[in-house]
Amino acid sequence: MEQAFQCKVFNQYGSREIPNIACECRHGNQHVFTDMVYLESLKIDNEDRLIITSLTNRVMPFIRYEIGDSGRLKEGNCACGSPFPMMEMGLCRSNDIIKTRSGKSIYPSYFIHLLDGLADIQQYQFIQSEPDKITLNLVSPSGLSSEAMSSLRARVRRDVDENMVLEINRVDEIKRTISGKHRFVISQPTRSSAWP
Ligand SMILES: [Zn+2]
Structure with a gap:
């Protein structure tokens, strides 16, 4: 974006429910709008989760709302001189991280690049429903060649886990989440399986 618009681009964090967080x-730190939100971070399931109270929404109260993002408050002062406290976001949500039986964590960026160079893929989603199984749902009119499919399976066994099974399904569509997001990678632990 900076290249295209020839200017500095700033990141703003907000959501549909709470737009200004x-x-x-200019020093690259995220400052919390403490005049509009009260932001907390709580350790839940070994992850720092953001808990937000909106101070401006008088129509629908959001009080200690767990927004679904991970992150935490940062100590100290920023060189920019802003009195607003700093925060940092987590890389991604914990249920976007594929975890193997051996305890390895694989971030979504790995799976997003796995399909680089393959043609005719309109939508895709990787879902880990069991410790040793990932399902790749693809919206692709012509589908993948058998060489492409075996190459994907081999790469997953090499990079993720030697026992990881990759099941590839062609589907008509991939539904968005209730908030309208498309999730590329979902780790969906089931209670019955022994999750690492
Ligand atoms: Zn600053």
Whole structure:
């Protein structure tokens, strides 16, 4: 974006429910709009989760709302001089991270690049429903060649886990989440399976 528009681009953090949470300053730190939100971070399931109270929404109260993002408040002062406290976001949500039986964590970026160079893929989603199984749902009119499918399976066994099974399904569509997001990678632990 900076290349295309020839200007500095700043990151702003907000959501549909709570639009103004934090904004990046010229030193690259995210400052929390403490005049509009009360932001907390709580350790839940070994992950720092953001808990937000909106101070401006008088129509629908959001009080200690778990927004679904991970992140935490940062100590100290920023060189920009802003009195607003700093925060940092987690890389991604914990249920976007594929975890193997051996305890390895694989971030979504790995799976997003796995399909690089393959043609005719309109939508895709990787879902880990069991510790040793990932399902790749693809919307692709012509589908993948058998060489492409065996190459994907071999790469997953090599990079993720030697026992990881990759099941590839062609589907008509991939539904968005209730908030309208398309999730590329979902780790969906089931209670019955022994999750690492
Ligand atoms: Zn700053």
